Amino acid sequence: MSTTKAKATASEAIETSTVVAAKGFEHTLAAVKEGIEKATKGFESSQVKLKESVEKALKSSEELLAFSQANLEAFVKASNIFAEGLQGISEEVTASNKASIEHSVSFTKSLFGVKSIKEAVDLQSSFARSSIEKAVSATNKVTDTSVKLAEQAIAPLTERLSIAVEKFGKVGG
Secondary structure (H helix, E strand, O other): OHHHHHHHHHHHHHHHHHHHHHHHHHHHHHHHHHHHHHHHHHHHHHHHHHHHHHHHHHHHHHHHHHHHHHHHHHHHHHHHHHHHHHHHHHHHHHHHHHHHHHHHHHHHHHHHOOOOHHHHHHHHHHHHHHHHHHHHHHHHHHHHHHHHHHHHHHHHHHHHHHHHHHHHHHHHO
16 A cells, blocks of 8 residues: 555645646746736836936927027017117217208308407307207207117017016026
8 A cells, every 4th residue: 555655745746846837837928928028018108208218308499499589589679679769869969960060151151240349259159058968958959868768778678588587487486
């Protein structure tokens, strides 16, 4: 009976080994499948994050390009306002100079028609006073126009600066 017992024990050992091996194989197969699933999910997650990052970078680039374009447009607008304003100031100065020359010519003609030195001195005093008043008035007018021009020309740039502070203040804050 000992050989039969030995055969039965060997048979049980083989059966136990087969069961243990099968369970080990199933466990290993399950672990490999789980590892593949985790790796696949990790890869998919990485792809989603990469896609989001690329989209975000593209959006940021587009926003930066649009922002820069708007800055350039504001600069061109400010330059046009300034150029037109300078032309207006130049016209004012030219008109003032023309009027001054005409006033001087008129004074000179009047001076030739005086009958006395007192009349010449009175005429000279009147001419000097009116010339100074006109010069001060013209200077004030040009100064006022220059200040208004500066305000108008800087307005598009100031607006862009406000937008930049608002936009980039959010990023930093």
